[in-house]
Amino acid sequence: MTIQTRPTPNPNSLKFEVEGAPVIDAGLLAFHSLREAAAHPLAAELFALRGVESIMMVPDFVTITKHPAADWDLLAEGVERVLTEHLAA
Known part of the structure; x- marks a missing residue:
């Protein structure tokens, strides 16, 4: 399973594309x-x-919208970890 992070037009939203699950x-x-x-x-x-x-959520990706004050560097890492752990189970 791989997860690719993609920007969206909204700077407070990121798309996490999941391949393989x-x-x-x-x-x-x-x-x-x-x-x-x-x-x-x-x-x-x-x-x-x-x-x-x-x-x-749709079958092949998740879009997360964050609070404007939240840090994408920290949050994106957590999202990828949760997706990997949950979808691998």
Whole structure:
């Protein structure tokens, strides 16, 4: 499995493209709070990372939108770790 990080037009959002494992089976899921994500294990793990404001998932990528004050260098590393651990299980 590989994860590639791609910019989006929004500087507070990054796209994490996942090759080799589906993020979700089909469709699109969007979460704007930990409460909304509580029933979805991957989304809940991602919201546990400091600075995550919203999550959008499709089968081959996840887009994370961060709080403007959050640091992408730290947050992107955490997102990649969570994706790798969760999708490899």
